[in-house]
Amino acid sequence: MVGRDADLSRLNERLDEVRAGAPFTVVIGGEAGIGKTRLIREFQLGLPSDVRLLAGQCVDLGSVAAPYAPVKAALRTLVAEVGPERVLEAAGPGRSALAALLPELAAAETAITAMAAPAGGGAATGQLHEGIAVLLETFSRERPIVFAIEDLHWVDAATLALLRFLMRALGSSRVLTVLTYRSEDVTRGHPLRPFLSEAERDRWVERLDLSRLTRAQVRKLTRSLIGEAPTDKVIDTVFSRSDGVPFFVEELVGLDGCRDESGLPDTLRELLLARYERLSEGAQALLRVVSVGGVRISHALLEAVFDGTAGELDLAARESVLAGVLTIDGDDYTFRHALVREAILADLLPGERARFHARYAEAYETAAAAGTRRLAAEISFHWLGAHDAARAFPAAIQAMREARAAAAFATAAQLGERALGLWDVVPDPVGAAGMVKLELMGRTASHLRNAGEGERSLALVKAALAECPRDDPQYPRLLRDKAVYLANVGRPGSIPVLEDALEALGEHGSSELRMTVLTVLAGRFMIEGRLDEAVDTAERALAAALEIDSPRYASIATNVAAVSRASRGEVEAGLRGLERARELAEGDGSALLRYWVNASDLQFLVGNHHEAVRLAEAGLEQARAQGVERSSGVILASNAVDPLFALGEWDRAAALIERALALDPPGPFGVYLQRARIWAILWLGEPVRAAEELRGVRSVMTEIMKVETQTRLSVSRVTAEIALANGDIAEAWREAKRVLDRGDVPLPGYGLPLIWVAARVIGAARAGAVERAGGLPDVLTAEISAAEPELRAALDRMHGWPTHALWAAFFDAELAEAPGSTAGSDAAAWQAAAKEAAAPTAPGYLAPYALLRQGEAELACGDRASAKVTLQSALDLALSGGVGAVRDRVSRVATAAGLALEGGMGAGRAKTAGGGAPGIAGAAASDDLATAELTARERQVLELIAEGLSNRQIGERLFISGKTASVHVSAILRKLGAATRTEAAYRAGVLR
Template sequence: MSLPTTSPTMIGRASDLRALQAVFDAVAAGESRSVVLSGEAGIGKTRLLTEFTRSVRSSALVITGQCVDLGEVAAPYAPVLGLMKDLVAQRGRDAVLEAAGPGKASLATLLPTLGPDAEDQREGGVGRLHETVAVLFEALSRDRPVVVVVEDVHWADGATLSLLAFLVRALTCDRVMIVLTFRSEDVSRGHPLRGFLAELDRTRRVERHSLERLSRSDVLRQAIAIRGTSLDTVSIDSVYARSEGVPFFVEELLGLDQDRDGDGDELPDTLRELLLARYERLAPTTQQLLRVISAGGVCVEHALLERVFAGGPDALDTGVREAIGSNVLVADATTYEFRHALVREAIHDDLLPGERSRFHAGFAEALEAGVGGEPVAAAVSHHWMLARDFGRAFPATVRAMEQAHAAYAYSTEAQLGERLLEIWDQVPDAATLVGRSRSELMRRTASALRNAGWTDRAIAMVDEVLATPEDRDDLDQAKLLRDKAFYLANLGRPGSVDLLEQALDRVPPGTPGDLRGVLLTSLGARHMIVGRLERAIEYADEAAREAVRTGSARNASVAANIGGIARIHHGELESGSRMLATAETLADGDGSALLRYRVNASDMANLLGSYEDALASALEGVARAKELGVERSSGLILSSNAVDPLVALGRWDEAEERVHRALALQPPLAFSVYLRQSLILLTLWRGDTESAATMYRRWRKGMLSLSGLEVQTRFGVARVVMQVGLAAGDLAGAWSPAGVGVFDAPDHRPMPAYDLPALADAARVLARVRVALATGTLDVASGPFAGVDDDQLRQLEERWRALLAEERFWPTAPLWSALVDAELGGPDGTGDDVGAWEAARAMAERPFAPAVLAPYTALRLAEARVAAGDRPGAQDTLVVAVAEATTLGAGLVLDGARALAERASLNLDGRPRARGTSGSIELTARERQVLQLISEGLSNRQIGERLFISAKTASVHVSAILRKLGVATRTEAAMVAGASGLLTASAGRIDRP
């Protein structure tokens, strides 16, 4: 009999165990954390985890899952299935379903016995599945910390990695600890795990921990713990040298050393010999049994082994007992597995070709017969492939592909599709077996590739199908063209519109099904986002008629959505708004259409300057998404839509937190770009110009690639380029085609929601260029300003003003027109006209003005007053600008205020002026209006309503008045104002500004 398999105490891992315990302590305190544990095979990852989980089981819920080695195509969600089974075993089915919340039906994807039959399990897609698992772990962690262990993720399928990545990103303030292990030597260049690990490395809540080999003293301690006595120096040197400090090899060498008859030279010299040494000492029947088990996989059910092993029950029992006694196998109530996967791999690699085919065929047949429970089609396909029986592997792979699709395991589905294509020509009647033609299978595989994130490969496959001379009808060709159009749009590449129009030509009116309707709505959407509004309206209207013909409520909602948005942009505000509202009614009960409506409706409210409405709409959608269990998947888009209104309302901390949370969850490409634009500008206005410029350089490529396809992105990027360029002193960058030049693009079509704010930025750049030209600091001999002169700048301004006049119907146009007038005011057109800045300041106090414009226009008004020689007025206005910027956190304005104070010797501390006559107290015209209303006893909210400004702006005015009058209360202000004649001076009607 061999020595005990392992040391009764863990050797050389005290610091590693402490590291895991430290992470667990942080988790127990309320912070989700993850650990990625790596090391070579045999280094002791499982032993360390066993010791760790044993130490925390009394205070935590520990669930474990094991990845399965099925070669190149892994079984979908195999370790997650193990987690769910472990969880149900510990907590019970009902408790698990209750904790899973509204998305509990989607758990049937992982464990069919969990899912209620009454619900549509595919509603919400893979995002809902991910969210449900996150909600499940969150709920469980409220009672006690949850430790989720997944071993050997180097064998994990893409769907499992995607789910794990989501959990790591999504679980932040919950008591959940995720521990993943992998063999470092098995993750070669190009391995799917590399990208997964790189993604995790960007998350601050993930720790990487690598297990090192044991030292010679540790090996000696391990040997003593196993043998009970010390080893002589020669023996320990031999064991240490041969094992190289790998604990598993130390155990094997010590066991062999105990059984050998000769000296140390008889110990194996190679790793293969060491792994097979125990196996080769067993009886021939036991060796035969172990060869069969090695073909079964990491863990083999007794029922399966009994079916495949040809030696009979007695031989099986005898062989198993010997293998367990020799520390080759371990067993539980129903399964067998090798003590270490390395031994299993060595025995399997040693199989003869005939044995390999025979054993794998045996397991495939047994699995197909239902032995050992419900068969996993991917495992059946794997065994038939290794048996080289393609005729039987083909239908098994077809079933596996369907199972993978049903489980949202798109990467596995794609790999199985590629496997079918690889053996297609070796299987008679392949089209009959798969139920589709080869080109249809390629289209299906391309769809899976795209859903798995491999869009370039999906496009290549569609191109290959399109180039195939196989006969296809117009509908099949249209679907291929549609798919390629979607894939190109998914990558932010041009060409979608032409492909969609080619597809539409092949689907005439009256064609059964929804394909024509989908093409029409897609074309309407694509034309809208590039600014071809008339074409967008035409396609949307035709899509609406098509939806009525086919009875598709979803297409009807989408058509109304697109048609309404396009009409609003086109200037048909009332009819467009009515049409957009019908999209919500038509979408009732359809989650996809309703999400699309809420996204567009909240975005449009923001563009129209109704920031409170936009925020309320977005947050209502987020709340509904949370109720449905998709808050961090599809609800993420609505959460992203809350960012811009929050910024406009001056709630910058909330906006920034939402941006970071959304970006961490990796929203779709377009929304990632929108969020990054918002974050850059928010960082800039907070005063961190360097960080804003760095972020722009880092994200520039992706932002510019999408800007070629979307007007919204193009002008959003242009604003970033211009504002960052101005703040960083990069006037040439601000003047570039991506900045000011956006208005000169040949395909520019007026869309006021995006044009107007960008025109105000462009006017600021133009004014700065005029100053540089006048002072001789502009290089007009070469570079971006070559040949620029006053006439060219005047013509450019005239074109912009013509565009302003054309877009004056937009509700926020008065604000942006006033800003353009102010930026380009004065005799030289450089922005030093006091009256223009007073008008812009008044507009900046209106509810439709973004919050940052109030302190910005106050600063610019102070600058204009300095230029005009009005130092007292400049002083007062500068104090207001500083107060407003401080309240908002607008560091960029504060920097400008400090620079102005330094240049003009002004005071920033806001020291009050002495009380006296009305003429000695300097109040602006707006402040006199506010003072009048204060004396009438109105609140800030009431003042805001009377003057059509926000309550927050009213509050800033009240604070400025109290400071100037040198009083502490509103009552005192009214008394001083009355005594000094200020109310008489401000008498008169208060008109709408």
């Protein structure tokens, strides 16, 4: 432990923070031999008795590691401590997925519940991830947990995805996650590299990079090893040969004659093999066998693969342990260092290596047949190492199935690709796989899709289609999959592919497949705004579902038809259809979630905000119960956010967004949340920051906008509003005019607000805001102004929508002109708009905005008395509703006009519900509530943060260490829900 005191102290400091309720992750990196494992062991040995240690180690199985291997080892420790029943109970809705991961839990899981299997492949991953997160959170309330995973350079894709999820989702736990990796093995293209890059941006993650020892530290280590002060010559030798790597120092000092140049190995390989080569032939033979098995191997497995007697094995193992090559850990033998294992493995003869791999494969096959553990990945790996493709192939197929059952889709895809690579070199691949090649390609593509590898899944299904004759039964199924994968990656073209699939099915194709193709096609028509075709196709899908008695698809088809009808103006019919979809879905979790998603969205769009929130939250509760919060739950959370904004409950919405984003939702789901989050930043009074946040995610949004009309309209609205707020009229018009891209504007619930924003752009251009923004070409000014009739026509086409009167009043007010004045200057028009905004179906932020504009119009016509009353009302509503953007503008207008209002900029914050979240509720958070939880010392630190001091400078000012200051800063950020030091100071009111 020489030279590692500071690193050990850092781990203990982080553990103290975790005890206090702040989960943390420490990632320890460094080159081979630098002391990562030694540091972890020392930390673990010093853990207090009330801390629970759950540890696992990644396994070296080449490019396709066994899925979740280190996580299984850690969880089995927990199962052994508390029993399977308690583990499954704590996992909640994820218990069935957890039982799939650990088959030995299956009996207990059956006894506890008869829960149905996950509704779909993608949901299973979410169930497992959430189940493990809930499990760790639950047990961490009893005792703090250290969750340690070593050797991430060998990590499997499934474990890496889980760790990424846990780093975001363990927000209310007492879990210290400690990860290690060998830095030189994480080369370009290694899957760990993006993971490490993400970790660097997370304030709850710390990277520790272990450095080499200095000459003085090498001297200290050498003295501790030899028991006396070394000579300068010895230190010269050891330091120059070891380069300060602790493991090499130990190896050099452990060799006879290490105190001078004679007897020292000339190369690193010779150094690593020096102890090995001094052993007897029997011990060397044992170590050669062990090296093929990995860094760690159980005694039982070693007995099965070693060709000597039990006595010879014990003798050779004892010699290897005494020589410091192997160590004993429970019932396992491990190499004292992985580098030694790798050196011995590299020294094997080709024939030796193949024979040993075959022994391991046979031993694993025997163990798999006798027990409950899934070992097909190991079997496949070792048969490949034995150059026996015929036996590796069926093992790869079985391993793919096992990985799929454990929701390890990335690993399942890798194994599927391995099997495809072996297809042409094994006899009777169809018989061995139990499927034709096209089916294997289709399944592998599906696994890639569920693993988030959208482009690769699309490429593979295209390759399958290229090999598939049109009259093959697989052809329409592959076309359906291609259409789904195109939509997943945000590419157009799904609709013609689905229509081709229907044509390929003909009259005699699979009825079930036809039903699914029609359902997907109806959904794509709906999403792309082709509403008449959506209704017709959904009706055909419903007929097909009823024909084969599929209530789930009958519900989904009815759901799509209902939403499409509502979007083309038949709102009452749409609402009735949704209720029918709910009745058909009764008892089917997947179909019910679709009902809650679309019903809550439609209720919001027609102005029933309380009902929208109720439905979304009811659905979200069920999504959590089903273990699919990361997929369907995220959509439902986003559906609750907009009506909560409309009700003025900014903080409650912020808490939902923070929780949902912490779940690391896939592509489109994250876009919905980011759009809402950025819009809230704007209306809470931070237009510059909103623009910065938008730039960070716009490229992702653009891809989704290509294929989703509602996303195109809602993101365009946010972008245009941000551009307006920042004086960029040209950009605002580029986005707002998207509402005119189609002759018949679809989706009035999304189109009407964008038409209002377009009117604001026209009004700004006419009122001369373009000069203040730096000027606008005359031709563009003319284009913007000339768009009014077309916008009015679009507005008129939506006259049947329930909220049409509201948006029409605001449209008129934005463009109405008082005599001799400019657009938006008619106080009477704004008074009418304010009256519409007082209706319960109107979003709450519109009323103070309308009164602000009315007050401005009254000032413009010289009616200062009326303006003062109106602006005061606008300010009161803005403060009570948390509408920071209106509050700020009212204060600027009143100040410029010399009007004294009560409750201006410095009068305090609006009161809002909930606890707030970073990046959204900052402008509306209560100062008193925000700082109530801070200790006296933390308040002192916060004042110094506001002065711009670093942790070291804060420590000097308060006579504490910089590390202690850092702990205080971390606690302040967590308590205030702030992303940065500046935001923390602003939230607490010490920086305005």
